[in-house]
Amino acid sequence: MLLRIDHVGIACHNLNEKIEFYESVFGLTVVSREINEEQGVREAMLHVADGDQGASYVQLLEPLHPDTAVGKFLAKRGEGVHHVGYGVTDITKALEEISAKGVRLVDERPRHGSMGASIAFLHPKDIGGVLTELVETSRR
Numbered sequence: 096m097l098l099r100i101d102h103v104g105i106a107c108h109n110l111n112e113k114i115e116f117y118e119s120v121f122g123l124t125v126v127s128r129e130i131n132e133e134q135g136v137r138e139a140m141l142h143v144a145d146g147d148q149g150a151s152y153v154q155l156l157e158p159l160h161p162d163t164a165v166g167k168f169l170a171k172r173g174e175g176v177h178h179v180g181y182g183v184t185d186i187t188k189a190l191e192e193i194s195a196k197g198v199r200l201v202d203e204r205p206r207h208g209s210m211g212a213s214i215a216f217l218h219p220k221d222i223g224g225v226l227t228e229l230v231e232t233s234r235r
């Protein structure tokens with residue numbers, strides 16, 4: 096069901112500073128920057144690698160307001176890994192299959208994600224404390 100790790104989402108207080116850090120330390124390149132009002136984030140995708148099943152990225156996330164998913168996470172836990180996003184072929188089918196196994200879905204239906212992807216989150220409390228995201232994308 097899971098094709099690859101699409102991205103690792105990292106919560107930070109200052110997006111520009113964190114981009115500079117990842118560029119200078121790891122030599123990564125920003126391929127996309129977006130504001131996603133629905134998700135309450137300002138975010139950047141930095142390309143890491145290409146694989147048979149598609150590319151993988153680091154996603155840096157800065158909250159638009161304190162009262163957002165990432166804002167609350169930062170207040171509670173500080174900066175660090177916020178979620179893991181896995182690539183899937185058919186997100187609607189994957190959600191059905193995962194839900195049937197008793198895992199709580201944060202999103203019953205896919206929503207708009209970075210770089211035109213369809214995304215849906217699974218509840219961290221049912222996945223060993225890891226906020227997990229499914230990503231269906233046509234990008235390679």
Ligand code: MC0
Nearest residue numbers: 104131134164165167168177201208209216219224225226
């Ligand atoms: C919260 N919890 C987490 C967590 N966020 N655990 C692991 N990883 C995380 N990222 C835990 C809290 O510590 C708490 O545990 C419990 O879940 C409830 O959290 P809460 O802070 O009280 O907040 P809720 O219940 O209102 O919301 C939690 C929930 C929410 C996961 C449902 O954050 C959510 O809907 N997330 C999905 C959307 C999202 O994260 N969007 C931002 C990225 P305790 O033990 O204290 O009860 S958007 C994105 O990434 C897009 C742009 C993309 O990829 O394209």
